[in-house]
Amino acid sequence: MKLRTKYIFFVVTLHLVTLVLSYFIFSANKIFFIISEVFVIISIVVSIQLYRQLIRPLKLLMQGVDAIRDRDFNVKFLFTGKHEMDELIRVYNHMIDELRKERTRQEQQHFFLEKLIHTSPTGIIILDYNGHIQQINPKAKQLLAVDAGVHDLPLSNALSQYIYLLKSGETITVKPDGVNTYKLQKSHFIDRGFPRHFIMIEELTAEILAAEKHVYGKVIRMMAHEVNNTIGPVNSIIQSTLQAVPLSIPLKDALQVALDRNQNLNLFMRNFADLVKLPQVNKKQVDLHKLVKDVCILMKMKSEEHEVELIIAIPEKPFYISADEQQLEQALINIVKNAIEAVEEKGRVTFTLNGRQLIITDTGKGITTPQQELLFTPFFSTKKDGQGIGLMLVREILVNHGFEFSLKTVAERQTEFVINFG
Template structure:
């Protein structure tokens, strides 16, 4: 911008100088004998030269302001203002420039505030957000997405880099966690533009994933939003389950009570029967009463989950709770040839727990492990079995792990076993793990059930500290 202005000023100055030199030469040739006229002509030429120079400067002064305005824009100094020169024409031009700078400054502040708000919103949202550049490589990953997918150094790479195995996952993840992340990345990468669908990871957790786009400098860029629906769907299932059980309990309990009363009345007729018939009659009535009582107990087991009281938290040593549970199961494990192992960690401080609820939940977990080993031994009597419990202090959390050699999870998602009425055991009612889920959820615990290797299942529970 500066070079053209200087060239224009030079050309105008050269033109003015050449013109007046030509006129001075003409005066020298035409007026050599008239000194007064010659001097007057020369004086007039000097005055014309000065006036022309002044007019050139005035005419080129707006270019100087334009140059300064350009420099302010280039340096992004939108808060600066140009001083008014005091000339009517230039004042209007400078006022227009200052107005443009003021508008740009306000827009810059608004854009910065919106950008800052958007960045804070993306970091605070529990939904995972991934933004891609024009080549479909990742350009932004918020904290939730980093935690969910565990992609190592994701910026500048497409999602397919983790599907093919070239890119690394978070080093803190084990093989199971990396397989879960890779499967989730594969499902997200296959999502078409505009699609919104439910995706399920290897642990059975459910997510709503949506791929959409926005325009940047006139070109489309894609982004992914992944929302964890597991807790919401579990709450919905829990509410549906509770309503169903209340209806069933009401009808069954009424029927059981009425049936029990009728059966007690029927027993009064025993004395009116022949001795040969009385025995069979009483046996049949007692069998029906026993079945009636079992039906009542069956429905009570379901209602206990629905009517579970709020936990009464007290400082409790988890080590002592595990000691008691293993002692209670020692005899039956010895009778079945199941070895019990316990890696106790005395460094773990007391936790805020409801002892009765946690004991019942852990008893259910150990009971499931024993039954899984029994079922496996029924197919292979030489298999034996082992249950191992480990406690580890992780700083902000405490992890309790229960390993068993039953290995009955199969290929399905383990998380589905925590849903109502779902069980892998013959005759299972799907109550135990649902009860465990409720107890752990009310204690703020997270948990995972997954294969731990060939022929082994692992149940991990993470207890919050403090």
Template sequence: MKSKFWFILLALCIVAIIGLASIFHVPDYPWIYVAYAMAILSLIMLFRSIIKPHDTVIRGMELISAQDFNNRLTPVGEYNADKIVTLFNSLIDKLRLERLRNLEQDSFLRLLIDSSPMGVMMLDFDGKIVMINNSLCRITGIKGEQDALGRYPEDLPTDLAAKISAVPLGESRIIRRGDIRRYRCYHLSFMQSGFKRRFFLLESLTEEMMKAERAAYEKVIRTMSHEVNNTMGGVKSVLELLHDTADDDELSEVIESCDDRCDRLCEFISSYAQVVKVPAPVRQDADLNDTLSAMLPFLKGMIPETVSLDYSPGDISRKVSIDISLIQQVVVNIVKNAVESITGDGHIIISTGILDNSVWLDISNDGMPITDEVSHMLFSPFFTTKRDGRGLGLTLISEILNRHNAQFSLKTDTDGITHFHIEFE
């Protein structure tokens, strides 16, 4: 615009000078008219060859600066300038097609990432989150992408934040929540504009690991049951024969004691077999509050006088699809574990509610807290911290809840209260 202004000002000055000269010297110098016409023609040619191409270049710069790849430059009628215009328009077409292709690829990749069962979290060059997909929100318990954007991974509102951010770049680790769910977390990077962009992938291992664990302990339990029952059957037959022929009271007592131990061993093995024989749930629509209310007399009867049990039902507007007898067995086992964790006076609270269309059940106690070392082993088959425990209670609970497709966790909060939290879809 400045060049055009100065050109017009120069043209006006030249025209004014020639005009004044023609007024005062026309009679003596008639050729001034010719000079006047040639000056005007020269100015027109100068405008077309310099100023107009210059304005076209400025216009092209403005289009690039605004990233406007839909408009084109118009030829100015000057050969060299028109070559630049043609080249510019060709480059703009290529940029537009490349941009369109990138947008289509980005849209496809975003759709692919959002529909992926793996959790994906992308970081910017400063290490802050710029993208997180639905699967990672579901895995970590984050309400939505907006709750994560602009944060560092370790600042995410989830108990997995520290575990995710602790994975070194270029490595993978298996991490787990407070329940049976396990995930493999990958910390990887790719190059963009010559710099590394980091991202995390979370792959669920729960289902395949559960199948492998279940297959392993089912095989062990069945083998143990078969061998022990067959052996004990023969031993008991011999003991009965000896008992019938024994004429010594002391020997009879020894035989009876051995027979009693055989019965207890068979019962011990049978208790393990119950985990394998958990029936498939026969679901029905049930009111969770009514189901728990019907259990209260039994639950209060199984706890000592030093432990109080409170029930705080929430306002649940819908029923849940559950096997009532199996869920009652789950509640009994959880309350039993809570009682065993309390030494002296204690308090157990059973509460229910609904959140985001999920009906939840929470059983809390103020007994011994769960340590970090123990939390990593919870729900593992045969793991127990009890002196005479068999490690079957939590295994049975997780088996039943998984067959109900329920989400659950067991952990101690910072206030020392331990919560067993269950969510039914």
């Protein structure tokens, strides 16, 4: 029963009882009876006034409660001129003003955070209480190759596998495809008293490549300077000695070997110097099918030496891409050379197209997990006498073109070098 109903019931009952008692007590004395009736009437009037003064604030309070329940913070009340009522209205209006300001501030903060998450260059994934994806920003979608509305990360994505293994508060740096480097961080925040996790994916590839290039470029220039300063005079002395002084055959052969070795060392340093001084990319329309065919012709003798078959499984029609033909040809030569050398016995190197992706597959022994993490690292090579120049050159050329690429073993005897021309 509502308070208003209780009040009315109490007042009506009280006055009815009073009227009945007045009738029985003062019925013999009409003057006292009339006086008692007047008091009852006055009491009724006072009760009505009290009702209005007590119930109106309650009505206002209920209207305010309804407005707050509906999250309508624009409802305010006018002052009535009555002290108690005005004090209540003043407190309520102040509370509504503060609530409205707080809601506006929270909405602005929420909008700012949404905008910040959406435009962030860092991939951000916000999980719900059950660990499913509730929100994922565009950068994370791009890195993980997922669409909007996805609830769980695809296990087929190498980066997703590392994310699933992340523990709260943990930060790791991974190189899932041997090319791109990512920093993964998992943390949590409290939402309604319960923890919710979020994951941040920061792509470090560009920064690391730039830092590596700066460092090894400086080292190579210093080495080239010192080697050239040494080799020139030494070669001059050896050549003069060979021409001017009668020497025994063994000594003459030894000096010739030293001279040849110096020439090889000079060529070795020139290769490194060329890596640092790659010319600006000059893009134009290039027929990829023709380019692959030309590369296979160039590498035919080497493939026959290793008994490796080069297979072009690309449609016999022009497929144009925007690239620097000479640089891309050099990159493909290095890729094919590595693929041929990776095949230890009779095998195949196959060229296929998947959309705008060129896939070069070899049947070699594959790449181990430790090797995968070191691929494209300066001076790293899986070959015994390798210099680590080939993949570095490939990386520089493809990065300068803006092409995405990866090198990994996808199955036994199936290693793929994928170039995405966008």
